[in-house]
Amino acid sequence: ALPIVAIIGRPNVGKSTLMNRLAQVQDAIVYDEPGVTRDRLYKRAFWRDREFLVVDTGGLVFGDDTEFLPLIRQQAMTALAESTAAIFVVDGQQGLNGADEEIAQWLREQSVPVLLAVNKCESVDQGMAQAAEFWSLGLGEPYAVSGIHGNGTGDLLDTLIEHL
Ligand code: GDP
Numbered sequence: 285a286l287p288i289v290a291i292i293g294r295p296n297v298g299k300s301t302l303m304n305r306l307a308q309v310q311d312a313i314v315y316d317e318p319g320v321t322r323d324r325l326y327k328r329a330f331w332r333d334r335e336f337l338v339v340d341t342g343g344l345v346f347g348d349d350t351e352f353l354p355l356i357r358q359q360a361m362t363a364l365a366e367s368t369a370a371i372f373v374v375d376g377q378q379g380l381n382g383a384d385e386e387i388a389q390w391l392r393e394q395s396v397p398v399l400l401a402v403n404k405c406e407s408v409d410q411g412m413a414q415a416a417e418f419w420s421l422g423l424g425e426p427y428a429v430s431g432i433h434g435n436g437t438g439d440l441l442d443t444l445i446e447h448l
């Protein structure tokens with residue numbers, strides 16, 4: 285079986301965009317697992333000599349903050365259970381967010397290696413500055429990336445495949 289990489293983060297940070305960027309192939313295979321998770325979307329990805337699946341943990345949007353974190357954690361938990369590694373996506377333009385800190389705290393307790401992707405960093409110089417504050421999440425080096433433009437994803441993928 286191919287290793288699975290879960291894409292985790294709160295809504296609108298750019299998980300789906302980054303996933304499509306990492307998967308690279310437009311006609312990527314979509315795997316449905318009825319009964320496991322609704323809208324579970326898997327795509328094949330390749331980097332250097334490695335092939336793996338990326339799974340989006342869903343684009344559900346919740347209006348109520350009290351419902352929000354438990355549901356994201358639940359989605360993440362289900363995805364993480366079958367994953368070899370995870371990419372935790374945060375929004376570099378919005379900056380550090382309380383919800384990110386709570387998700388990070390939970391992720392630090394898991395045994396799956398987590399890479400921190402600070403998305404929406406289109407400008408490399410600004411991106412470094414935007415990413416720096418996310419060191420405080422305690423998940424190691426924050427990788428400044430842009431799912432839209434693609435910058436930074438090579439470094440992220442180089443580290444990712446070391447964990448697969
Ligand atoms: P998701 O809810 O986490 O899956 O986020 P989406 O991938 O649906 O993106 C949410 C919003 O952020 C959309 O309006 C995207 O166009 C925007 N977005 C995603 N990636 C980037 C990025 O790298 N840079 C910028 N500037 N916007 C982005």
Ligand code: MG
Pocket residue numbers: 299300301340342343
């Ligand atoms: Mg999405």
